[in-house]
Amino acid sequence: MPGIVIVGVQWGDEGKGKATDLLGERTDVVVKFNGGNNAGHTVVIGDEKYALHLLPSGILTPGVTPVIGNGVVIDLEVLFDELSALNARGVDTSKLKISANAHVITGYHRTLDKVTERFLGKRMIGTTGRGIGPAYADKINRVGIRIQDLFDENILRQKVEGALEQKNHLLVKVYNRRAVTVDEIVDELLQYRDRLEPMVADTGLLLDNALDAGEVVVFEGGQATMLDIDHGTYPFVTSSSATAGGASTGSGIGPNRLDRIVGIVKAYTTRVGSGPFPTELFDDDGEKLRARGFEYGTTTGRPRRVGWYDALITRYATRINGLTDLVLTKLDILDDFDEIPVCVAYEIDGVEVTEMPWNQSDFHHAKPVLKMFPGWKEDITGVRRFEDLPINAQNYVLALEELSGTRISVIGVGPQRDGVIVRHDLV
Ligand code: GDP
Ligand code: IMO
Ligand code: MG
Secondary structure (H helix, E strand, C coil): CCEEEEEECCCCCCCHHHHHHHHHHHCCEEEECCECCCCCEEEEECCEEEEECCCCHHHHCCCCEEEECCCEEEEHHHHHHHHHHHHHCCCCCCCCEEECCCEEECHHHHHHHHHHHHHHHHHCCCCCCCCHHHHHHHHHCCCCCEHHHHHCHHHHHHHHHHHHHHHHHHHHHHCCCCCCCHHHHHHHHHCCHHHHHHHEECHHHHHHHHHHCCCCEEEECCCCHHHCCCCCCCCCCCCCCCCCHHHHHCCCCCHHHCCEEEEEEECCEEECCCCCCCCECCCHHHHHHHHHCCCECCCCCCECEEECEEHHHHHHHHHHHCCCEEEEECHHHHCCCCEEEEEEEEEECCEEECCCCCCHHHHHHCEEEEEEEECCCCCCCCCCCHHHCCHHHHHHHHHHHHHHCCCEEEEECCCECCCEEECCCCC
């Protein structure tokens, strides 16, 4: 019966990959429902470290059927590189299934992503440059190329021609780049067709059947609530539905099949790329958080912006996603602070508010109202039971729980698979 959704609460990199991996042994099917290779999930299993971008993290558990849903945009070169790298390390990927309705990212999407960013200048989004935005734009604009198009060369050629008609004007006349030929794109895509064919399936039907058969299906979200195209800090967002609603539309099952919605939230906050970030730190504490938490992007290697925990964001994410549980990650990174501030309200132009402002300009002006919590100054990485945490760490967790309105079911105290304290089972 259970359909379990994993979503990021903040601006990504909360530890979603580890959370999915944690559910691994009880999972039958794992489906990625949004985004593409803009994601970067690091999973540590024993001495082995895996960095996944396009494939769902559940692929690392033997026996699990990994699925790439219709809501994902696929760079086929990245897909096959990632599969080969995993195979070389002995990971069985033979059960992977891919939606025929997923869209592909091609060369012109990657080029457009980079040139539009350059043209935005100071207003740049700070994208990962993987072609994500342009591929979703084509999808919404109804000039995208889908996985299924690769299996009819005539249709593929027609669609690429249609897409390039506009693109080449844009590339040549606006961005001063060279035109792209239909042949080069068709050839780029067709080289993957034969390898792709056995993986393509009606994934919505597959998921529905799995749920009917009582299997555990995990819906693995990329990015996070504050990067969601509708609910995030637009325009400084990604181009997909990263919130729980996206699990339904991005995988082709009804919303009533989703039993549990688990938000993954870091014990502090990070952000990669541009955009507002009320609790951002520019001082020594920020440096310390970045160094202790090793906050550098898995995908682009960029240093992540860091700040204190923001309770308004978690409360907002609780509401937008309908969270049933929280996984609080990286509590161990706070081990060495005398005092730990938490943002409990914003001051906006002299007025204190406790809800996320609907007006983006207000969010840009928001000053965090901080409440201080005493630190615990003790290594908690070996702790496995909540009662064994230092009392100040327990109180910090209980305060975050109270402020968010969602129970904290799992607490992360280290990057390893077993570096967790489980208060309530997720399955
Ligand atoms: P994702 O994009 O949400 O999957 O997260 P990332 O993998 O980009 O970033 C999370 C990082 O934190 C990874 O390097 C994880 O190995 C690491 N991590 C996850 N949970 C914990 C934790 O509880 N403690 C520590 N120290 N590291 C963690
Ligand atoms: P995971 O799944 C953190 C950010 C980019 C940029 C904005 C738009 O690892 O949490 P895009 O390339 O998607 O058009 O970039 O979104 N971004 C992420 N930040 N974690 C991610 O994924 C991200 N995916 C995109 O930095 O600000
Ligand atoms: Mg990440």
